[in-house]
Amino acid sequence: MTKTLNLSAQSVFRTTNGQPLIIAGPCSAESEEQMLETARGLAAVPEVTIFRAGIWKPRTRPGAFEGIGKVGLKWLKTVKEETGLKTACEVATAEHVNDALKQGVDILWVGARTTVNPFSVQEIADALEGVDVPVLVKNPVNPDLQLWLGALERLNRAGITDLGAIHRGFSSFDSKPYRNHPKWNMAYEFKKLLPEIPLICDPSHIAGKRSLLQQISQEALNLQVDGLMIETHCNPDVALSDAAQQVTPEGLRQLLDSLVVTVANATATANEEELAELRNLIDYLDNELINVLARRSSVSKQIGIIKKENKMNLLQTGRWEQVMEQRLSKAQREGLEENFVKAIFQEIHQYSLHTQAATVVPEIAPQV
Numbered sequence: 001m002t003k004t005l006n007l008s009a010q011s012v013f014r015t016t017n018g019q020p021l022i023i024a025g026p027c028s029a030e031s032e033e034q035m036l037e038t039a040r041g042l043a044a045v046p047e048v049t050i051f052r053a054g055i056w057k058p059r060t061r062p063g064a065f066e067g068i069g070k071v072g073l074k075w076l077k078t079v080k081e082e083t084g085l086k087t088a089c090e091v092a093t094a095e096h097v098n099d100a101l102k103q104g105v106d107i108l109w110v111g112a113r114t115t116v117n118p119f120s121v122q123e124i125a126d127a128l129e130g131v132d133v134p135v136l137v138k139n140p141v142n143p144d145l146q147l148w149l150g151a152l153e154r155l156n157r158a159g160i161t162d163l164g165a166i167h168r169g170f171s172s173f174d175s176k177p178y179r180n181h182p183k184w185n186m187a188y189e190f191k192k193l194l195p196e197i198p199l200i201c202d203p204s205h206i207a208g209k210r211s212l213l214q215q216i217s218q219e220a221l222n223l224q225v226d227g228l229m230i231e232t233h234c235n236p237d238v239a240l241s242d243a244a245q246q247v248t249p250e251g252l253r254q255l256l257d258s259l260v261v262t263v264a265n266a267t268a269t270a271n272e273e274e275l276a277e278l279r280n281l282i283d284y285l286d287n288e289l290i291n292v293l294a295r296r297s298s299v300s301k302q303i304g305i306i307k308k309e310n311k312m313n314l315l316q317t318g319r320w321e322q323v324m325e326q327r328l329s330k331a332q333r334e335g336l337e338e339n340f341v342k343a344i345f346q347e348i349h350q351y352s353l354h355t356q357a358a359t360v361v362p363e364i365a366p367q368v
């Protein structure tokens with residue numbers, strides 16, 4: 001599929017000073033006081049230019065706080081008048097779009113659970129026809145680049161020319177230690193596919209907890225994202241949604257101060273030789289890794305032949321659990337992170353079973 005996006009030359013989602021765009025504000029609008037107190041705190045953090053607040057909240061299970069609704073839009077307006085910050089909220093239906101625009105919200109975003117559904121995205125696009133308001137599109141909950149692109153295209157066809165994307169991570173069965181797995185290669189692929197669309201990272205939803213925010217924000221900056229959206233609340237511990245992942249405005253200031261903005265095309269002239277030597281070493285080690293993987297795979301195929309000859313199950317759960325346990329404790333002794341090694345061995349095991357299944361045993365091969 002060819003992509004032809006008609007985008008405005010300038011975007012509110014790109015800064016001109018080389019620093020990342022910072023969007024901050026509570027997960028949910030809860031009360032006028034909470035909004036104003038948070039906004040006043042944020043107005044004192046110079047990097048913050050856009051104030052976010054969820055007005056309608058899609059919740060995984062019913063019964064939780066589902067957003068304050070329309071009244072929160074008035075508070076957003078007050079925030080803008082008092083602080084001069086631009087305002088942003090999530091929209092999921094045509095009615096949300098109409099209400100938000102009526103109250104002068106500056107920027108809209110489409111949430112991950114909406115991006116997955118082309119019907120919903122089209123409904124939003126139709127409601128936006130003829131109104132060129134900046135819109136951000138969060139990644140769909142599943143790592144599907146085409147679905148993400150499709151949502152951007154639908155909005156663009158409706159006439160939205162200032163588009164941005166938000167990387168909020170991906171829901172998965174086992175996303176530990178994250179709330180949503182970042183799958184950084186997806187952000188990387190997005191930037192490769194759509195370099196013209198500013199990409200904002202949402203570390204709050206990737207982290208799910210304050211303690212991971214700094215590391216995730218830095219990893220995002222290392223990927224040269226254009227900005228960060230960080231949930232901020234005047235009193236996070238009593239927040240009605242996402243209490244564990246929100247920071248205070250002061251916490252946000254400290255977090256931003258700790259981040260290093262890397263330069264896209266910086267070179268290491270002073271350490272050029274050292275860098276080249278280290279890269280040679282990486283090349284050598286990667287070759288060794290591949291040699292070891294190939295040897296392991298050939299041993300696994302031999303095991304597969306024995307199993308087929310004896311009508312044994314290819315998957316041997318007891319053995320597999322033992323392998324994983326031993327590899328993880330070895331990894332721990334070597335100072336490697338458990339989640340990393342676990343993910344690699346899960347892939348290795350899947351491939352091992354796949355190659356065993358595909359191995360043809362000559363004596364029992366079907367005669368054609």
Ligand SMILES: C=C(O[C@@H]1C=C(C(=O)O)C=C[C@H]1O)C(=O)O
Pocket residue numbers: 300303314315316317319320323348349352353
């Ligand atoms: C290689 C085997 O087959 C499968 C693959 C395993 C592996 O790659 O380590 C372990 C257990 C089995 O599920 C085996 O049975 O030993």
